[in-house]
Amino acid sequence: MAKPKNRPTSRYAKEAAEILGLLIRRTRIERQMTAEEVAERAGMSRGLVNRIEKGDLGASIGAAFEVASVVGLRLFDQDARGMTLKANEARSVNTLLPQAVRTSTGKVDDDF
Secondary structure: OOOOOOOOOOHHHHHHHHHHHHHHHHHHHHOOOOHHHHHHHHOOOHHHHHHHHOOOOOOOHHHHHHHHHHHOOOOOOOOHHHHHHHHHHHHHHHHOOOOOOOOOOOOOOOOO
16 A cells, blocks of 8 residues: 555644654753764664654654664663563453454344
């Protein structure tokens, strides 16, 4: 499926991306790292790091998380072991969920 040129985004999503970018930038500056250093360590271009810091919704979430990791920003307030446990817990819960969500095909007759 082709990527739409102008995907609609909610205000919430825009503000969340902006907050993440601002947090990454602040952490990077507090740790006295240049955008170029972060880009090199993350294996991406300096331009992508700058886009992430500006809250660009076109940047991949994986790239944003990698930059956050490189600058030392802990997004989920967990250490590495805690993150692994949390991910395993989420996977376990998700295995209990149905594989697909189906819409109701008929009206339920609940008139007793």
